[in-house]
Amino acid sequence: MRGMAPSVFPTPDHDHGRCTADALAHAEALCEARSQRLTPIRRQVLEALLTSHKPLGAYEIIELTGQEGARPAPITIYRALDFLIENGLVHRIESRNAFIACIHNHAISDFVVFLICERCGAVGEVSSRAIGETLSNAAKAAGFTPKAPVVEVSGICAHCRGV
Amino acid sequence: MRGMAPSVFPTPDHDHGRCTADALAHAEALCEARSQRLTPIRRQVLEALLTSHKPLGAYEIIELTGQEGARPAPITIYRALDFLIENGLVHRIESRNAFIACIHNHAISDFVVFLICERCGAVGEVSSRAIGETLSNAAKAAGFTPKAPVVEVSGICAHCRGV
């Protein structure tokens, strides 16, 4: 089990080493429990995203994971990302064509709102059942059977506005 | 002023000719009022989107607007789309890299939810102040100053599920 639930935005002074280590440990446990293989490549991609704490494009991940001159092909990264997303360890930010590691340890089906700071690029992750249900109800009222809501809100985070 | 507000999803039996004509008339009036120019290219792009009534990729729009062998360059379409989006006549569907004409005649700042049918590709547009405010409040609770929420919900529309 992980420790405290992380706040919506990672605070600038949090113990990021531990935050990353915890998330990795959780990923390992999860894959173990599901008989899924967290292979070196998948792990490297996850680590890159965890370390960055901000959304990264697939090609940024290539830069970060390619060690000693040999960088992985795009398709390699995309496949690793597919795996991580399917297992709920990574989210895709549609409005940015980017990916971010999830440090919230929630169910894959959970409804999530991403708050994306336009200035610093930080992404907060809010999980609100109320919003999810309201949204779901509005959809049903239109005869629509909802599946996976994508909710991404651009704006300015507290840290950037405070400056 | 337009006639009845269109329903969330365009019904299969609606008078689409009129629907398109109304929307075009509205676009003209709006541009006129704002001293903006609805040039032939911009008009063609808007018409293509209105006619389709479904989200189109930029390169699909190229196919549809290129008459007599001479098709416009991608950049031309993107510029027209920029204009139409800035004026609230077209929305971008982030999760699809596609664009759809707005037939709802609402303010640009209005909060909108897109319901995207995975089977037929139809897109419904719901405008709910309640959801918008809930979302906005959740963001503010996290110290976040929200700007442009992108809310896109995948699922199955009533028409497709009914079959």
Next chain:
DNA sequence: GATGATTTGCTGCATTGCAACAATTAGTTT
């Protein structure tokens, strides 16, 4: 009609994303 601003055309390119097949690796069975 000269001037300045807007719009369009054109060339080229960066980014994103994946298909198809071969090679490798991991896990399982005889």
Next chain:
DNA sequence: AAACTAATTGTTGCAATGCAGCAAATCATC
């Protein structure tokens, strides 16, 4: 252990998306 099967990764190639930068044309205004 050898053989077999399934999963993963490597390689090549390419399609789709999106825009920068500059030149030409068009529009508005004086």
